[in-house]
Amino acid sequence: MQHSTKKNSRLSDKTKLLLKFNYTSSILSLVFGVLCYYFLDIKSIVPHAFFTYTILNVLNIFMFKRHGSLLVMAVATSLLSLISTIIIVLYSGGINSPFLFVLALIVLAGYVVTSLFGKIYLYSILGIVCSIYTLGKLDVFNFTNEIPGASKDHFALLSALFSVYLLGAIFGKNLLKTHHRLYKSKTEIEKQIIEKETLLKEIHHRVKNNLQTVSSLLSMQGRNTTNEQIKKIIKSSQNRVISMAIIHEMLYMNDNLSKIAFKPYVEELSAFLIKSVDGSSQSIDLNIDIPDVKLGIDTAIPLGLLINETITNSLKYGFHGRNDGCIGIGLQKQENSDEDYILTISDNGVGFSDETSSNSTRSLGLKLIHNLARQLQGSAIKDESKVGTTYYIKFKDVPQTLSPVA
The missing domain is CATH 3.30.565.10 (Histidine kinase-like ATPase, C-terminal domain)
Known part of the structure; x- marks a missing residue:
């Protein structure tokens, strides 16, 4: 029951984090696209990639409300983010694009779901970055840099703000919250362990005392008989009891209770x-x-x-x-x-x-x-x-x- 409760709690935390990422990234993409189109004089593919991502991601959130599968939403979010980011990077300077850092956020989003997803996205994105660099050097495909010279600094600033805000407000805040929760849980577990060790020590101490009481009773019983054979039997039983009492005394005195x-x-x-x-x-x-x-x-x-x-x-x-x-x-x-x-x-x-x-x-x-x-x-x-x-x-x-x- 406790394991099931913890599992449900972790699933709920992942769902909240991913939904928060989707809502925030959709809003920021919409704002970024508007700024590119109306203020930075970027009219072609880059702003449309932002708008398309916003629309499809909102649709992804809506569909999640219907099917309720975190895995499906996570896969859709990751693919939408990856494809949109690659397109924006290719048409905003390639390997020199300031928007390239957003790919690292996608890796973090993958690890939010499962470690397997995180590893897949990590090595995939490393391969993508290397491919973008190679394509740029070999000039195999000619991707036009749509960012006007006068807007490059502004686009770099917006890209940095976009990345840092997502990293800090979503993942950083979640990491801090998770760290605090783990520390609190660790403290509670350590407290429970100390309490249980104290309880076990007390149990061993009481068992030892009870066995010594039994030994004393046997000794008294032996003194009340004149039959030497019975005395020997009682003495043998008394020694057997003491052999067990010594063990419980040693467990009580030592740190290792098992x-x-x-x-x-x-x-x-x-x-x-x-x-x-x-x-x-x-x-x-x-x-x-x-x-x-x-x-x-x-x-x-x-x-x-x-x-x-x-x-x-x-x-x-x-x-x-x-x-x-x-x-x-x-x-x-x-x-x-x-x-x-x-x-x-x-x-x-x-x-x-x-x-x-x-x-x-x-x-x-x-x-x-x-x-x-x-x-x-x-x-x-x-x-x-x-x-x-x-x-x-x-x-x-x-x-x-x-x-x-x-």
């Missing part, structure tokens, strides 16, 4: 998990090799949950009976695609049985790893040849599914 820098996010999430998961008393080295890439929120959240599951499993089970260990997280962009990535998550722990899979195990974490990889249009592959546990997650930076704020 993408986050992935490396800082992984560093913050990994540090939090090492401190929070049981076994944090162990000496765990963290090796993060991630380039400076930004990923969309619909990609970062599943990846954050996926990293949460793998690191949590490593901390809980991978270093059993050991006081130290190493966890590595790396990201590579595949060379054959702009959207495919490979995330490597590994540890040098004891690993787990080769017979354990997402289909056979009852572990929610292992099932989540594979489900989240599929959500990212990829897959999770466990490398059986490595010491400890190593996962290769192939994924795409999926486009956002949420529509922008209207």
